[in-house]
Amino acid sequence: MVDDRQGAGADRLRANDSPAGLRARLSDVAAEANVTKSVASRVLNQDPTLKVREETRARVAQAAERLGYQPHSGARALASGEAGALALLLPDLSNPVFSRILRGAFVRALARHYMVVVVEEDPGVEATEQVTDLVRSGRVDGLLIGTARPGHPLFERDLAAFPHVFVNRPVAGSHRNVYLDFREASALAVEHLLSLGHRRLAHIAGPVDVTSAHEREKGYQAALASHGLGRGPVVHGTFDEEGGAEATSRLLRRHPEVTGVYVSSLTQAVGVLHAARALGRPAPGGLSVISFDDSPLARYLDPPLTCVSTSLEELGERAVDALISQLEGQLVGDVVISGQSNVVRRQSTAPV
Amino acid sequence: MVDDRQGAGADRLRANDSPAGLRARLSDVAAEANVTKSVASRVLNQDPTLKVREETRARVAQAAERLGYQPHSGARALASGEAGALALLLPDLSNPVFSRILRGAFVRALARHYMVVVVEEDPGVEATEQVTDLVRSGRVDGLLIGTARPGHPLFERDLAAFPHVFVNRPVAGSHRNVYLDFREASALAVEHLLSLGHRRLAHIAGPVDVTSAHEREKGYQAALASHGLGRGPVVHGTFDEEGGAEATSRLLRRHPEVTGVYVSSLTQAVGVLHAARALGRPAPGGLSVISFDDSPLARYLDPPLTCVSTSLEELGERAVDALISQLEGQLVGDVVISGQSNVVRRQSTAPV
DNA sequence: CTGAAAGCGCTTACAG
DNA sequence: CTGAAAGCGCTTACAG
Numbered sequence: 001m002v003d004d005r006q007g008a009g010a011d012r013l014r015a016n017d018s019p020a021g022l023r024a025r026l027s028d029v030a031a032e033a034n035v036t037k038s039v040a041s042r043v044l045n046q047d048p049t050l051k052v053r054e055e056t057r058a059r060v061a062q063a064a065e066r067l068g069y070q071p072h073s074g075a076r077a078l079a080s081g082e083a084g085a086l087a088l089l090l091p092d093l094s095n096p097v098f099s100r101i102l103r104g105a106f107v108r109a110l111a112r113h114y115m116v117v118v119v120e121e122d123p124g125v126e127a128t129e130q131v132t133d134l135v136r137s138g139r140v141d142g143l144l145i146g147t148a149r150p151g152h153p154l155f156e157r158d159l160a161a162f163p164h165v166f167v168n169r170p171v172a173g174s175h176r177n178v179y180l181d182f183r184e185a186s187a188l189a190v191e192h193l194l195s196l197g198h199r200r201l202a203h204i205a206g207p208v209d210v211t212s213a214h215e216r217e218k219g220y221q222a223a224l225a226s227h228g229l230g231r232g233p234v235v236h237g238t239f240d241e242e243g244g245a246e247a248t249s250r251l252l253r254r255h256p257e258v259t260g261v262y263v264s265s266l267t268q269a270v271g272v273l274h275a276a277r278a279l280g281r282p283a284p285g286g287l288s289v290i291s292f293d294d295s296p297l298a299r300y301l302d303p304p305l306t307c308v309s310t311s312l313e314e315l316g317e318r319a320v321d322a323l324i325s326q327l328e329g330q331l332v333g334d335v336v337i338s339g340q341s342n343v344v345r346r347q348s349t350a351p352v
Numbered sequence: 353m354v355d356d357r358q359g360a361g362a363d364r365l366r367a368n369d370s371p372a373g374l375r376a377r378l379s380d381v382a383a384e385a386n387v388t389k390s391v392a393s394r395v396l397n398q399d400p401t402l403k404v405r406e407e408t409r410a411r412v413a414q415a416a417e418r419l420g421y422q423p424h425s426g427a428r429a430l431a432s433g434e435a436g437a438l439a440l441l442l443p444d445l446s447n448p449v450f451s452r453i454l455r456g457a458f459v460r461a462l463a464r465h466y467m468v469v470v471v472e473e474d475p476g477v478e479a480t481e482q483v484t485d486l487v488r489s490g491r492v493d494g495l496l497i498g499t500a501r502p503g504h505p506l507f508e509r510d511l512a513a514f515p516h517v518f519v520n521r522p523v524a525g526s527h528r529n530v531y532l533d534f535r536e537a538s539a540l541a542v543e544h545l546l547s548l549g550h551r552r553l554a555h556i557a558g559p560v561d562v563t564s565a566h567e568r569e570k571g572y573q574a575a576l577a578s579h580g581l582g583r584g585p586v587v588h589g590t591f592d593e594e595g596g597a598e599a600t601s602r603l604l605r606r607h608p609e610v611t612g613v614y615v616s617s618l619t620q621a622v623g624v625l626h627a628a629r630a631l632g633r634p635a636p637g638g639l640s641v642i643s644f645d646d647s648p649l650a651r652y653l654d655p656p657l658t659c660v661s662t663s664l665e666e667l668g669e670r671a672v673d674a675l676i677s678q679l680e681g682q683l684v685g686d687v688v689i690s691g692q693s694n695v696v697r698r699q700s701t702a703p704v
Numbered sequence: 705c706t707g708a709a710a711g712c713g714c715t716t717a718c719a720g
Numbered sequence: 721c722t723g724a725a726a727g728c729g730c731t732t733a734c735a736g
Contacts, residue, residue: 023488025729036707041731051705070488074435075729077426078712093454094647099445106472110482115491118470120455130462136375136422138713139467241652267649274652295446297619300593300626302654377713388723393715403721427713430728490729707736712729720723 024067032063040064044071077138085115086323087140088167089131089147093120095239095267096295097312098146101167104316105144112324114141121147135162142323145169149209163326167319169212170334176326178319181338182212185308186219187226189262189290192306192343194227197352198260198288202233204247204272206264210239216264216292233258237268244271252279252287259352260288266295269305273348284350294344304346311340376419384415392416396423429490437467438675439492440519441483443499445472447591447619448647449664450498453519456668457496464676466493473499487514494675497521501561515678519671521564522686528678530671533690534564537660538571539578541614541642544658544695546579549704550612550640554585556599556624558616562591568616568644585610589620596623604631604639611704612640618647621657625700636702646696656698663692 030040035056042050043060063069077083088105090098102118109116117140119130134140142163148171170177193201203220206213217234224232235251237243244263248271251258263269269291276287283289283303291298294307314337322332382392387408394402395412415421429435440457442450454470461468469492471482486492494515500523522529545553555572558565569586576584587603589595596615600623603610615621621643628639635641635655643650646659666689674684 023490026731027729037730038707038732042706045731047732049705068488070485072430072729073489073491074426074429074714075712076731078424078430078714079729079731081712081731083426093445093451094448096446099451102445103472115469115486117467120458133422134467136420137425138375139425241648245652270649270652274654277654296593297622300597300622302626302629378715379713389714390716390723394722397715399716401721424713426730427728428715430730431713431715433715433728705736708734710731710733712731715726715728717726718724720721 023072024064024069026069026071028067029060029063029069032067033060035060044069081138082327083139083141084113085117085140086142086144086320087117087119087131087134088144089119089121091121091147092239093118096297097168097265097293100312101146101316101319104313105167105320106316107313108317108320112320114320114324116144116320141327144319144323148211163323165319165323165326165332168315169210170215171211175331175333176322177334178315178322179212179215179334179336180310180312180315181336181341182215183219183222184338185292185310185341186216186262187223188341188343189292189308190220190223190227192290192308192345192349193260193262193288196260196288196349199229199352200255200258200260201229202235202251202255202258202261204244204251204261204263204268205234205236206239206243206268208236213239213264220262237271239265240267241271241274244268245275246271248272248275249279252276252281258287260290260349263289263291266291266293266298266305266307270297270301273301273303273305283348288349288352290343290349298344298346301348303348306346306349307344308341309344311337314340376416376421378421378423380419381412381415381421384419385412387412396421433490435491435493436465437469437492438494438496438672439469439471439483439486440496441471441473441499443473444591445470448649449520449617449645452664453498453668453671456665457519457672458668459665460669460672464672466672466676468496468672494679496671496675500563515675517671517675517678517684520667521562522567523563527683527685528674529686530667530674531564531567531686531688532662532664532667533688533693534567535571535574536690537644537662537693538568538614539575540693540695541644541660542572542575542579544642544660544697544701545612545614545640548612548640548701551581551704552607552610552612553581554587554603554607554610554613556596556603556613556615556620557586557588558591558595558620560588565591565616572614589623591617592619593623593626596620597627598623600624600627601631604628604633610639612642612701615641615643618643618645618650618657618659621659622649622653625653625655625657635700640701640704642695642701650696651698653700655700658698658701659696660693661696663689666692 026037030037040060043057106116144167146167148166148169166177168179170179205217233255235247237247263272276283281287290306292308294309298305298307325332378389382389392412395409458468496519498519500518500521518529520531522531557569585607587599589599615624628635633639642658644660646661650657650659677684
């Protein structure tokens with residue numbers, strides 16, 4: 001059964017609307033501005049080869065404005081071969097890290113007249129298929145990949161040839177990476193702990209096969225080395241609270257002498273604080289804890305968590321820029337975001 | 353400067369590809385299956401009016417499979433007037449509440465052959481424009497609105513006629529609401545506190561103008577009333593840690609006699625635990641705290657937080673179903689998700 | 705320099 | 721019942 005009002009309403013803004021409807025077409029704009037469709041299209045798309053009087057240009061712009069003209073995305077995609085949209089592949093939307101990258105990407109893409117379509121990889125196999133469909137159906141022009149792991153199924157086949165950029169998780173040798181300077185951030189964390197007098201440090205890392213986690217780990221070892229200290233202990237855990245808690249108990253069992261720990265992510269750090277407390281080593285007295293990345297939550301933990309802040313939004317922005325450059329035929333190479341990290345001191349770290 | 357490999361690669365999967373390219377068109381499928389485009393299209397779209405031998409049907413399906421055929425979304429949108437996509441408007445992606453709704457919506461939409469495009473309202477004015485563009489450019493067929501507040505600018509104009517559903521934040525009288533049974537959840541929370549012997553309860557609510565928050569508040573008062581207790585104190589705060597903390601200090605200043613508090617959201621609850629501790633009333637000894645909604649984080653807070661779990665994923669799923677029904681011309685009416693909530697007891701609540 | 709016309713890849717009345 | 725043909729709303733060589 002169909003409700004009349006609703007039925008009518010539902011159709012009002014549809015693509016194939018009656019001329020009297022709300023949707024204005026290019027031909028309407030052209031008619032209103034007294035030019036041909038070609039000219040209207042070229043003016044609106046800022047075709048540099050078009051030479052017309054400034055007055056005509058203004059007339060077209062005004063007509064478009066007045067009619068609330070918005071080109072039909074499907075028609076444009078069909079005619080030009082460009083979808084005007086980018087896909088962003090993320091492993092886990094519930095992790096604030098990714099929602100911040102997403103936010104940056106979103107805003108930047110919008111400013112450059114692209115949409116962003118988010119795909120979460122977490123639910124499993126389907127995600128990969130979904131991306132393939134997205135690409136093959138011409139819905140997106142390029143991929144922002146925040147889910148790269150070695151041997152990712154997506155990139156063994158045709159899709160490797162599709163425009164893409166790796167965000168946050170660099171793939172060695174791809175020359176398509178956009179990521180934070182993890183070494184720098186790790187150095188800052190280690191130096192903070194060192195400045196408080198800690199000498200027996202440890203690192204709670206992310207999963208072994210996640211490159212961004214591996215980079216932090218390398219940064220930690222490099223920082224120790226540069227201060228004349230030997231390699232420090234590392235335990236790996238998943239990027240969630242449980243992973244942090246579990247890693248902490250392994251660490252303190254094997255290395256009870258550790259007094260300061262640098263944690264790979266904020267979600268893990270919540271688990272670290274929890275486990276340290278449960279094991280009779282509450283921060284900061286029992287264990288100094290500093291985490292990679294910051295968020296509002298950190299201020300309200302017990303104790304408030306000392307962090308190395310990062311610029312995840314900028315990461316999203318720069319990734320969009322890099323991908324669009326690629327679409328425009330430019331080779332970009334890796335972009336590393338440096339000089340933005342700094343230590344936010346709270347109460348989870350204290351002098352030894 | 354253009355890298356040859358990249359240039360070639362970038363074009364490979366484009367819409368306007370050479371016939372020898374990777375992208376198969378409907379005409380390719382038709383040729384391969386030895387039928388006309390019309391038949392191929394009808395078979396693939398399961399047109400019920402089409403009568404053909406089962407064998408032909410199978411041949412078309414196989415051809416499509418073999419060629420990896422994926423219809424061009426723009427062409428389809430242009431010809432049929434349906435975009436095959438839904439927009440989801442959310443106030444804040446970094447809040448896990450919304451990422452869970454999103455996840456549910458995503459998976460369900462995919463199963464029903466729709467994409468979902470996320471729009472975050474937080475950054476401000478632009479979001480509304482973005483939605484308008486999305487609609488007018490024919491990119492989406494309907495709206496899942498998780499950002500409703502009274503007087504939302506979107507719905508004062510044309511867009512009111514566009515298919516939409518309100519998710520999580522019901523709009524009275526719209527008959528297009530999909531939401532959790534907030535009353536039920538609030539009753540559970542109040543009863544839990546009561547069962548522990550608490551009699552002086554309070555509620556830390558969300559912003560006054562957010563309907564879902566208001567519903568929880570009403571549920572809290574209703575539950576008190578049904579147990580023969582008078583109206584309890586309520587303080588409002590924003591839906592974040594700071595809002596919870598700030599509300600707590602106001603509450604304890606004005607109502608120091610309170611022993612148990614029901615908090616409107618998990619993010620606020622983090623701030624509540626923090627403030628209670630800072631004010632010398634640490635949970636659960638100084639104050640019993642139970643929160644609406646659950647998440648992995650809750651287990652790792654100090655103390656681990658007692659929660660009323662909710663089924664936010666289902667909320668997303670049901671919203672998609674309701675919207676698709678609407679697109680198909682059916683009137684749905686409100687859908688309230690009940691009987692799914694239950695109390696997850698942890699250490700933030702204790703007998704009085 | 706500009707306009708008429710073809711064409712992008714589909715869907716779907718409509719004629720046979 | 722099925723196929724040929726028109727048309728969705730754009731963009732863009734190409735002819736004038």
